[in-house]
Amino acid sequence: xxxxxxxxxxxxxxxxxxxxxxxxxxxxxxxxxxxxxxxxxxxxxxxxxxxxxxxxxxxxxxxxxxxxxxxxxxxxxxxxxxxxxxxxxxxxxxxxxxxxxxxxxxxxxxxxxxxxxxxxxxxxxxxxxxxxxxxxx
Amino acid sequence: xxxxxxxxxxxxxxxxxxxxxxxxxxxxxxxxxxxxxxxxxxxxxxxxxxxxxxxxxxxxxxxxxxxxxxxxxxxxxxxxxxxxxxxxxxxxxxxxxxxxxxxxxxxxxxxxxxxxxxxxxxxxxxxxxxxxxxxxx
Numbered sequence: 631x632x633x634x635x636x637x638x639x640x641x642x643x644x645x646x647x648x649x650x651x652x653x654x655x656x657x658x659x660x661x662x663x664x665x666x667x668x669x670x671x672x673x674x675x676x677x678x679x680x681x682x683x684x685x686x687x688x689x690x691x692x693x694x695x696x697x698x699x700x701x702x703x704x705x706x707x708x709x710x711x712x713x714x715x716x717x718x719x720x721x722x723x724x725x726x727x728x729x730x731x732x733x734x735x736x737x738x739x740x741x742x743x744x745x746x747x748x749x750x751x752x753x754x755x756x757x758x759x760x761x762x763x764x765x766x767x
Numbered sequence: 768x769x770x771x772x773x774x775x776x777x778x779x780x781x782x783x784x785x786x787x788x789x790x791x792x793x794x795x796x797x798x799x800x801x802x803x804x805x806x807x808x809x810x811x812x813x814x815x816x817x818x819x820x821x822x823x824x825x826x827x828x829x830x831x832x833x834x835x836x837x838x839x840x841x842x843x844x845x846x847x848x849x850x851x852x853x854x855x856x857x858x859x860x861x862x863x864x865x866x867x868x869x870x871x872x873x874x875x876x877x878x879x880x881x882x883x884x885x886x887x888x889x890x891x892x893x894x895x896x897x898x899x900x901x902x903x904x
Contacts, residue, residue, distance in 0.1 A: 699812075
């Protein structure tokens with residue numbers, strides 16, 4: 631029985647379910663920031679997944695990287711599984727730009743975070759889902 | 768023909784070669800910090816690797832995570848492929864501790880970095896190689 635961490639739930643909007651992971655959109659309109667959470671209870675580290683699950687995870691990371699590139703044309707994709715604050719395994723996939731608030735440093739822990747408006751959120755979620763094509767369950 | 772980025776070369780010591788990646792030790796004695804660099808020329812992003820290469824990469828990330836846990840007992844492993852400064856694809860695998868200099872924030876871009884002494888470096892490299900067992904080419 632998988633339960634999404636409360637802090638992840640509070641900071642994000644659910645985009646959909648992939649084969650292994652729940653895909654979340656960070657509620658930060660300043661840059662494209664998606665989070666993959668493998669739906670496996672009690673997993674904190676990549677090496678706690680099975681080999682088969684890890685293969686799926688890296689394909690999902692790759693897919694989401696491609697979606698962000700297609701929709702936003704960032705100069706770099708940042709991928710990170712940190713978990714110092716929320717130990718539940720979650721993988722950030724973020725499009726970065728030379729004019730974003732933390733460039734060239736890491737984005738985690740920086741602010742201010744500006745939430746999406748409701749219409750904008752629906753629009754962004756819809757375009758991500760469209761770009762995910764066959765990847766959504 | 769794969770060439771390691773000059774900045775990565777300057778900041779690290781080579782530990783050995785795995786199936787896909789060159790394994791580097793960040794020359795920072797304050798925490799266990801390893802870097803995997805897939806030996807493929809011109810690759811900047813995870814989704815530029817092939818599916819087969821990605822499967823190997825995530826197994827190497829998993830292996831190196833286990834080595835760090837076995838040798839250092841961190842409270843969390845941080846895995847990151849950023850590349851905002853060095854675009855050549857490289858994946859950090861770092862053991863994190865509540866008393867380290869950046870906890871709970873990301874370690875990238877923080878300092879001061881204190882280099883290993885020569886004897887210590889040989890000792891650390893040797894114990895990592897021993898822990899990698901059959902993973903080294």
